[in-house]
Amino acid sequence: MVAPLNSLNTELLTYEFGGGLLIVQPSEEGFMNVWIRGTTEWGSCNALGRDLAHEMACTVRCDSGKEVTGVPPESDVFLEISETQERLITLR
Incomplete structure (x- = not known):
């Protein structure tokens, strides 16, 4: 299950799952920035x-x-x- 770790911070959201983190941040022109850290099912950011x-x-x-x-x-x-x-x- 994915659940926000810092739900009070609307600028940067982090989600913990398995052995990894998913980090989401709103960006310009309707885009959002997404990063992964730790051990995840994706071998790279491009795979994600x-x-x-x-x-x-x-x-x-x-x-x-x-x-x-x-x-x-x-x-x-x-x-x-x-x-x-x-x-x-x-x-x-």
Whole structure:
């Protein structure tokens, strides 16, 4: 079961499940930031992004991470995932 740990804080919500944490924060333009920490069923943030895009029928943007070769870790290049496609985009 997923339950908020800090339900009084509307800016940053954390959920504990199994051996991991799911951290959610509202962002600009209708987006939200989502992070995972600890041991989870997802092998990477991109794997979580794929599940979110599929289950919530939404578009997800992830740090390209180690899954995308040739992209520096601190660049403005993100992996954009929808239900039907994945592509690299540059945010400025």
